[in-house]
Amino acid sequence: MSRKLWALVPVKRLADSKTRLTPTLSARERRELTRRMYLHTLETLAQAGEKVCATLVVTADEEALALARARGVDTLIETGGGGLNAALRQGTLRVADRGGNAVLVLPIDLPGLAGSVLCEALDRLPEGRVVAIAPDHQREGTNALVVSPLGLIDYRFGPGSFRAHLAAARAEGSEIIIWKGKGFAHDVDVAEDLATVAFAPLDRR
Numbered sequence: 001m002s003r004k005l006w007a008l009v010p011v012k013r014l015a016d017s018k019t020r021l022t023p024t025l026s027a028r029e030r031r032e033l034t035r036r037m038y039l040h041t042l043e044t045l046a047q048a049g050e051k052v053c054a055t056l057v058v059t060a061d062e063e064a065l066a067l068a069r070a071r072g073v074d075t076l077i078e079t080g081g082g083g084l085n086a087a088l089r090q091g092t093l094r095v096a097d098r099g100g101n102a103v104l105v106l107p108i109d110l111p112g113l114a115g116s117v118l119c120e121a122l123d124r125l126p127e128g129r130v131v132a133i134a135p136d137h138q139r140e141g142t143n144a145l146v147v148s149p150l151g152l153i154d155y156r157f158g159p160g161s162f163r164a165h166l167a168a169a170r171a172e173g174s175e176i177i178i179w180k181g182k183g184f185a186h187d188v189d190v191a192e193d194l195a196t197v198a199f200a201p202l203d204r205r
Helices: 027-046 062-070 084-097 115-123 161-172 191-196
Strands: 005-011 054-059 074-077 102-105 130-135 142-148 175-178
Touching (some): 027 054, 027 115, 054 084, 142 161, 161 175
Parallel strands (some): 005 054
Antiparallel strands (some): 102 142
16 A cells, blocks of 8 residues: 655644743743744745645644645644644544555654655655654653554653653554654754744744
């Protein structure tokens, strides 16, 4: 069976995102930064072309839903308030209903990830049972995750998720690919991470 890979993009409420940047950025600046990174993520996935069958945004944020729909991106309204892993499980069920058999989970806070880098990484995926994991630069969190086929491992995003996803993949005997490089490794959580953001300066009025 050929792989039909869907991208899952989970999005928190824009106004509630990146609270660890509060000492550095105002609420307005954090919302603007999150919005820019979100649009960058959608554009990066658009550049992947046929390597990604479709993108599904899972969110309860009305603006995030509208931005995705304006770009022809499929959306799913997050329900239940069970957190990131629950939202991804909800999205995975939708992917299965639409005929997808593999997922790429891509958070929105990778502003240094270029479409060309993502395409190259997807091109290197082997056939069959595979889990690809992009650890953050501290090798603690998970900045991107491919699970093929659907449901091969459960989502374990949260503290120590890189090791948790790695252990789950090993337990299933799947092939494991580790995605490295600045584009995948550098997410934006704290003030020091803002150096990786290549956008124009935020409007700080």
